[in-house]
Amino acid sequence: xxxxxxxxxxxxxxxxxxxxxxxxxxxxxxxxxxxxxxxxxxxxxxxxxxxxxxxxxxxxxxxxxxxxxxxxxxxxxxxxxxxxxxxxxxxxxxxxxxxxxx
Amino acid sequence: xxxxxxxxxxxxxxxxxxxxxxxxxxxxxxxxxxxxxxxxxxxxxxxxxxxxxxxxxxxxxxxxxxxxxxxxxxxxxxxxxxxxxxxxxxxxxxxxxxxxxx
DNA sequence: ATATAGTATAGCACTTAGTGCTATATATTG
DNA sequence: CAATATATAGCACTAAGTGCTATACTATAT
Numbered sequence: 001x002x003x004x005x006x007x008x009x010x011x012x013x014x015x016x017x018x019x020x021x022x023x024x025x026x027x028x029x030x031x032x033x034x035x036x037x038x039x040x041x042x043x044x045x046x047x048x049x050x051x052x053x054x055x056x057x058x059x060x061x062x063x064x065x066x067x068x069x070x071x072x073x074x075x076x077x078x079x080x081x082x083x084x085x086x087x088x089x090x091x092x093x094x095x096x097x098x099x100x101x102x
Numbered sequence: 103x104x105x106x107x108x109x110x111x112x113x114x115x116x117x118x119x120x121x122x123x124x125x126x127x128x129x130x131x132x133x134x135x136x137x138x139x140x141x142x143x144x145x146x147x148x149x150x151x152x153x154x155x156x157x158x159x160x161x162x163x164x165x166x167x168x169x170x171x172x173x174x175x176x177x178x179x180x181x182x183x184x185x186x187x188x189x190x191x192x193x194x195x196x197x198x199x200x201x202x203x204x
Numbered sequence: 205a206t207a208t209a210g211t212a213t214a215g216c217a218c219t220t221a222g223t224g225c226t227a228t229a230t231a232t233t234g
Numbered sequence: 235c236a237a238t239a240t241a242t243a244g245c246a247c248t249a250a251g252t253g254c255t256a257t258a259c260t261a262t263a264t
Binding site: 169170172173176182183184185188 | 249250251252253254
């Protein structure tokens with residue numbers, strides 16, 4: 001059994017506890033946060049591939065992420081690395097597509 | 103007729119053009135980007151309200167946004183303002199809930 | 205009553221992402 | 235050829251972000 005599926009099962013169990021009233025809302029939220037999928041990091045070329053996969057120019061891609069064109073350029077050239085929230089957005093794009101940011 | 107609905111109608115028309123083949127994928131993406139909903143700004147207290155509305159502690163909220171607890175604190179105290187990508191995430195939370203970031 | 209744990213506020217020092225600008229190169233299209 | 239869109243590149247500045255520590259306020263449990 002993979003580590004991932006173990007987490008999933010435990011999480012299901014926690015949701016049951018919540019239904020029965022043994023775990024309140026706030027604690028439940030805490031638990032959910034601990035089960036958040038790890039945020040993946042990207043290399044410069046991976047970012048570029050991700051963008052082109054969605055047929056977006058640097059300008060358009062930047063618009064979706066609400067950042068500047070030059071920032072996207074620096075990511076793709078490896079001059080700068082996207083910080084936490086930016087990485088989160090990149091992960092969302094990979095998982096759910098650009099439209100998920102609309 | 104509101105400006106918003108005008109944009110919506112024009113956008114629908116563009117999608118039709120796309121279906122008929124008069125507008126290619128790339129151009130379509132450009133168009134979509136221009137129709138992106140404006141990203142709303144938040145005051146310190148608005149950020150705090152948004153977080154509490156979702157029954158999340160500062161630590162949990164930070165985890166969802168993939169940022170640090172102290173950054174969330176500074177936002178809520180008005181010491182710092184969330185940058186572009188962070189604002190985008192806050193907008194997503196308000197529109198689709200915290201779970202949308204999973 | 206007091207100890208414990210979770211949460212929130214506050215301040216400090218440092219690092220680096222982010223921004224804006226300009227310039228150049230290259231397709232690509234009219 | 236001219237013109238537009240796109241991408242690469244470098245520079246200088248600002249401010250967000252991070253990590254840390256300390257304090258205070260709950261609320262719950264012992």
